[in-house]
Amino acid sequence: MVAIFVALVAWYVISIAVQSKPAFSTLGFSWIVGKVWAPNQGKYGLLPFILGTIETTAIALVLAIPIGLGTAVALAHLVPDRMRPPLSTAVELLAAVPSVVYGLWGLVVLAPVFREHVEPFLSSALGWTGLFNGPDNGVGLLLAGVILFIMVLPTMVAISRDVLAVVPKEQVEGAMALGATRWQVLRKVVIPGARTGILGGFTLAMGRALGETVAVALVIGNSPFIAHSIKAPAATLASLIVNNFGEASGTELSALFGAGLVLLLIGIAVNAMARVLVHSTARAGGASSVAVA
């Protein structure tokens, strides 16, 4: 049985690699970093989509890291004991809401709000940075990043809360007995003790953001050009695949498989890293690293 599972996984990785081989043999390796995606001219550059994937994930993480950490700290150590179980269950249930539902909400509800209010405000307040040039579309990199932020938040909070809660009570009480304030206890004892696990949770959330397909495809605007503004429409590797799969054939189909291969390899690397981080905290019980910190 385990052999079947291992064989399936091997078949999965190898078949995608084999199917993308025609793209590598006709286009050479440089096509991966080509700037132009124009199937009718035989150009299949993936750079715009790799950048789009990195940019949306970066926006999501910039929002999710402080807010996710703050929420996890509040859930693990600030919320009254009675409220903790229902709030924690609610967070876990939110992680189960299908991503396409977030996409629908983002496109129908949030996109008009972004077009009418959020983007004009950001352009006038932060226009000098040059990040907010161009028209207010609603859909684009910014909205995709924000939707990803909302989607990865439950995952991140659930894991961070778990590792924050296993910090030994003796250490917390010891710090309190020394006269540390509540924030000093959190900042110097609780968070350092859970550091590796929190990092693992963030990495796991990053993996989810990198590979998310349908929610992003609905709200990113799907433009095959490199975006020059945070408000501009763009595309990610995953949204490229899902939008062009229906009509693709020949080299284009193989190039899409190649995009899938790039996504798969990134996904494996990020998830492997996350697992190592989360496991090392679980094994150490979150205690051993406190002494060093």
Next chain:
Amino acid sequence: MTTLSFDASSDPILVRRERIQSVAAASLGRRKIYSKIAVGVCWAFLVVAIIPLVAVIVYVVIKGLPAWSTDFFTHPTYPEGIPGGGVWNAIVGTAEIGFIGTAVAVPLGLLCGLFLAESDGRAAAAVRFTADVMTGVPSITIGIFGYIAIVKNFGYSGLAGAFSIGIIMLPVIIRAGETAIRGVPGHLNEAALALGARRATIARKVVVPAAMPGIITGVLLAVARGLGETAPLLLTIFGNQYMQWNPTKPMNALPLVIFENSSQPYADLVQIAWGAALLLMVVVLILSVGSRVLAAVLQKERR
């Protein structure tokens, strides 16, 4: 009684204590203010995090409920302009795909989990790690795999979708099964061994029943996750606006309806998308909550 000749003021440890106490007292006000601000920020972030998540759910309920009607549950999807369209074909598709995927993934996953729980070697650790990584790989790549493995040879079909969904559920079931089986107390195992039972018998009659609450929770959570997946279905079942019971043919599914209809310019089609989103969310939440309740009930019965 003798008095100790002891000069407190010259003991370096006490001097140091004095100094620390005075520094701590002097900075107490500042530290308290910092603490108040930081704790306040954490609370604010909790609120910021809750608002969009609650907003999503509230919107889906408010916009989805009006779409629910008899037609919605009994008619297949109609194109724009024809009133009375529903999602019956998508419900059938999601149910069949979910059922077939689960029927294949559960026995395979549980046997793998049982094996992992019984073995501690390097090979088992590698399989465990592989399963963990597989739970997080982008689901679209599993759709590509379904396309290459099934669709390229047999065409678009509900079965190709069930294959992809099964592969998404498999690692979740493996790890949940292993965790549940590992949680079974060792003395149950040893008692059965002492009675002369074979390992296969012990697994079937002692370990698996004792691990049942955890197994059921894990399986239901895996099913909840599998039913909500959209990207793999887009590449494997193709979508079908007509009624289709035969899983060897292209089918429709609820996530697909949401995805296709949400970017339509027609209000009635977007309405169907909201209705389908509410239905999918209710099913997923019932599975998630149900798994917890069922596990709790089974746990209680065993005592």
